[in-house]
Amino acid sequence: VSKLRYSGSISLDGFAAGPDQSPEHPLGVGGRALHTWMKDLDAAQSGSSRLLEEDDTGVGALIMGRNMFGGGPGPWGEDPWQGWWGPNPPFHLPVFVLTHHPRPPLSCEGGTTFTFVTDGLEAARAQAEEAAGGQHVDICGGATVAKQYLAAGLLDEILLHLVPIFLGAGVRLFDDQAFATISLAQVFVVEAPGVTHLKYRVLR
Amino acid sequence: VSKLRYSGSISLDGFAAGPDQSPEHPLGVGGRALHTWMKDLDAAQSGSSRLLEEDDTGVGALIMGRNMFGGGPGPWGEDPWQGWWGPNPPFHLPVFVLTHHPRPPLSCEGGTTFTFVTDGLEAARAQAEEAAGGQHVDICGGATVAKQYLAAGLLDEILLHLVPIFLGAGVRLFDDQAFATISLAQVFVVEAPGVTHLKYRVLR
Numbered sequence: 001v002s003k004l005r006y007s008g009s010i011s012l013d014g015f016a017a018g019p020d021q022s023p024e025h026p027l028g029v030g031g032r033a034l035h036t037w038m039k040d041l042d043a044a045q046s047g048s049s050r051l052l053e054e055d056d057t058g059v060g061a062l063i064m065g066r067n068m069f070g071g072g073p074g075p076w077g078e079d080p081w082q083g084w085w086g087p088n089p090p091f092h093l094p095v096f097v098l099t100h101h102p103r104p105p106l107s108c109e110g111g112t113t114f115t116f117v118t119d120g121l122e123a124a125r126a127q128a129e130e131a132a133g134g135q136h137v138d139i140c141g142g143a144t145v146a147k148q149y150l151a152a153g154l155l156d157e158i159l160l161h162l163v164p165i166f167l168g169a170g171v172r173l174f175d176d177q178a179f180a181t182i183s184l185a186q187v188f189v190v191e192a193p194g195v196t197h198l199k200y201r202v203l204r
Numbered sequence: 205v206s207k208l209r210y211s212g213s214i215s216l217d218g219f220a221a222g223p224d225q226s227p228e229h230p231l232g233v234g235g236r237a238l239h240t241w242m243k244d245l246d247a248a249q250s251g252s253s254r255l256l257e258e259d260d261t262g263v264g265a266l267i268m269g270r271n272m273f274g275g276g277p278g279p280w281g282e283d284p285w286q287g288w289w290g291p292n293p294p295f296h297l298p299v300f301v302l303t304h305h306p307r308p309p310l311s312c313e314g315g316t317t318f319t320f321v322t323d324g325l326e327a328a329r330a331q332a333e334e335a336a337g338g339q340h341v342d343i344c345g346g347a348t349v350a351k352q353y354l355a356a357g358l359l360d361e362i363l364l365h366l367v368p369i370f371l372g373a374g375v376r377l378f379d380d381q382a383f384a385t386i387s388l389a390q391v392f393v394v395e396a397p398g399v400t401h402l403k404y405r406v407l408r
Contacts, residue, residue, distance in 0.1 A: 013218070014218040166386055169384070174216060174370065175217070177373055180372025181372075185368065189393060189400045191393035194390065195390075196402060198400060200368055
């Protein structure tokens, strides 16, 4: 069965990004430290590396927010604005972009296609599931998007990369009172250098 | 070397207690779910149980806040008010209570003594360390107290029991911008049924 999944790094104080996000600081001030653990992946067959390989198996489509595609006050709407990602984006999958601005689909080199969905979370999930053909759909960046799916009861799995840092401010991943009605099961925990990977399943 | 340590349960959304704490709901509404994992400790020699036994080795004194001792609008100051804990408190150690209300020490059955410290965090730590005689000092309950010690740079270790629940509201353990200047090292992670134990050391 196709699952809708979110994975993302989070600081010990619960932030998925630091404060004052900008093109210069896409993860906010201090937010780059959320991804430091990834540098060690090539060096050794660490727990992280095996985990992430397994986790990438069977992803058929992605969902992202407009900011992740390339939002802000850029030349949105003026073809051929291709977002932040350039002519050959690193996704190589169908990507569904949540936005309020209708736009024709955009096909890029390397197999990435961006489809712009203006009719909400559920529609984007349905379209992505169909494109995924039975494989999983991952929310690719955008804690804000993940929160919306979780609050709407449309998220199946959460994989957190818990990083032992404090950001002090920024974008909290879990700050919605509506989450209090959601039950989770702990699926697995993997300790690795500078990070702990925690997988949870949302119970219906 | 004696360390000042905090251990406490925390929800996935970062709360050490739910909202609306009261004598009826000492951990706030929904907060009892933070301690559900402890019920399984006797049943099996789980990772949690071994971990907690090790962690209890070498504790020589405790620090707690006034609310943990028995605060609120109770008969505080009217001897012989003995807090929430009755004549034989479960601590069996010297306990140092942070308060603004001076009061003579209180000796209870079973070896628990409460000493009331009115001159601040550092004084309480110093008195507790001396009483501990080289053993560790644990902050016993009171996320608010733990936060104050962490922000003041006086905390050495944090053991989190991360519980896969959302409380939605309540007392956040990590919500101080001052924490952003603090560096941590991940010491160990133990996965157990319904909880993940994460130990961090504060780096100087």
